[in-house]
Amino acid sequence: MSSKSERDSQKIREFEEQALPLTPLLLAMARRSTKTEEDAQDLVQETYMKAFRSWAQFEQGTNLKAWMVRIMHNTNMNIVEKAKKDKSSGSIDALEDWQVGAAESLTSRASRSAEAEALDNMPTETVLKALDSLPAEFREVLLQAVVVGLSYKEIAANMGDNPITVGTRLTRAKKALRVALADYARSEGYQVDEDGK
Amino acid sequence: MTLPEFDCAETKRHVHDYLQQELTAEENDQITAHLANCDSCESDYDIEHVLNKVIQRSCTEATPEELGERILARIRAKLAGIDNGEEWH
Numbered sequence: 557m558s559s560k561s562e563r564d565s566q567k568i569r570e571f572e573e574q575a576l577p578l579t580p581l582l583l584a585m586a587r588r589s590t591k592t593e594e595d596a597q598d599l600v601q602e603t604y605m606k607a608f609r610s611w612a613q614f615e616q617g618t619n620l621k622a623w624m625v626r627i628m629h630n631t632n633m634n635i636v637e638k639a640k641k642d643k644s645s646g647s648i649d650a651l652e653d654w655q656v657g658a659a660e661s662l663t664s665r666a667s668r669s670a671e672a673e674a675l676d677n678m679p680t681e682t683v684l685k686a687l688d689s690l691p692a693e694f695r696e697v698l699l700q701a702v703v704v705g706l707s708y709k710e711i712a713a714n715m716g717d718n719p720i721t722v723g724t725r726l727t728r729a730k731k732a733l734r735v736a737l738a739d740y741a742r743s744e745g746y747q748v749d750e751d752g753k
Numbered sequence: 754m755t756l757p758e759f760d761c762a763e764t765k766r767h768v769h770d771y772l773q774q775e776l777t778a779e780e781n782d783q784i785t786a787h788l789a790n791c792d793s794c795e796s797d798y799d800i801e802h803v804l805n806k807v808i809q810r811s812c813t814e815a816t817p818e819e820l821g822e823r824i825l826a827r828i829r830a831k832l833a834g835i836d837n838g839e840e841w842h
Contacts, residue, residue, distance in 0.1 A: 564832050572825060579824070580816040587814070597820060604824045605831070668796040672803045683811035701773055702805050703812045708775050727769050734804060 571608055578624055579604075585625065585699055588687060589632055599635070603628040622710040625700055629714050671734075671748040674741035686736040694729035701726050759783040764794045768801050 558566075582603060586596040607614075607627050614623055687695055693715070700711045701722075708719040708726075715722070738748050759767075759780075764787045770776050771784050788795045 568825065568828060568832075571828070576821050576824065579821050580813065583816050583820065584812040584814065588812070597817070600820065601824055601827060605827060608828050608831075668800060672796070672800050675800065675803045675807050678807055678811075680811045680814075683807055687808070687811070698808070699812065702808050708773070723770060723775065726773070730769060730801065730804060733808075734800070737804075 567608075567611060571611055574620060575604065575607055575611075575624065578621060581621065581704060582624060582628055584703060585628065585696075586632075588684075588695060588699060589692065599628065599632055602631050602635075606631060619706070619710060621704055622706050622714065625704055625706065626714040629696065667748050670746050671738060671741065674744070674746040674748055675737060678737055678740070682740050683737065686733050686740070689736060690729055690732055694725050694732070697722055697725040698729040698733070759787045761787075761791060761794055764788065764791070765797055768794075768798055771798075772801055772805060 579600060582600050583596060586599040586603075587593070590596045590599055603624065607624055610627070614620065687698070690698070696715065697711055700706045700714065701708075706714070708722040711717075711722045712719045717725075741748050764771075764784055767776065767780070767784060771781065774781075776784070788798055
């Protein structure tokens with residue numbers, strides 16, 4: 557017969573084995589939705605506390621990454637709600653056309669290899685700044701898709717959207733990012749504009 | 754049945770779905786075939802592919818090793834707290 561403490565330690569072992577390896581991934585996500593490193597680590601810790609509490613509800617064999625990301629998303633939403641005296645942060649669907657429209661025009665064929673090269677050499681700090689400049693809903697879809705590797709369906713479930721919206725947001729987020737980074741690349745002297753302007 | 758061929762507009766429109774493996778096997782094959790024959794779409798795909806790599810690379814900053822330990826310590830403390838009448842399971 558197993559005692560309560562034996563069951564607890566088995567649960568901890570299972571949790572440690574399966575969930576804990578995801579800390580780098582969750583911290584990477586948390587860093588993009590919080591202002592300080594401390595807040596990011598706090599968010600990850602809160603996420604893990606909640607995940608452990610609900611561990612029995614996790615369906616083994618389903619995507620644990622998606623489950624953890626959803627818990628973190630909801631945890632962060634609660635924190636954001638609580639702190640919502642200042643509603644300064646980017647409003648929903650705030651990616652204006654001017655932010656995304658230019659992506660097509662800067663992609664003339666001659667300049668594309670330059671753009672790819674510039675992207676490849678882009679400093680991390682610049683990429684993170686550009687990511688952080690995206691409205692939260694877009695950034696989160698982008699990170700869940702590209703960094704965590706979740707499917708549109710999983711992201712939709714996490715965000716309370718439908719998969720088509722997820723696809724649209726991903727497309728717009730990447731376009732906006734490309735515009736922001738192309739601006740930077742031009743300022744560094746890469747000829748990413750078709751006329752080399 | 755043959756699907757309508759993916760032209761440049763369709764291919765560009767679905768480049769993200771393609772990269773995220775959100776398409777059916779058939780759609781996937783069509784785009785792969787189109788990319789193989791179209792420099793313009795291929796270079797567009799290359800940029801998006803590089804951009805994904807750059808995002809991934811940029812988001813993998815170091816994680817402090819003690820973070821995992823701190824989480825486990827908190828869980829153990831919480832579990833121990835149950836004995837003090839705190840409702841948490």
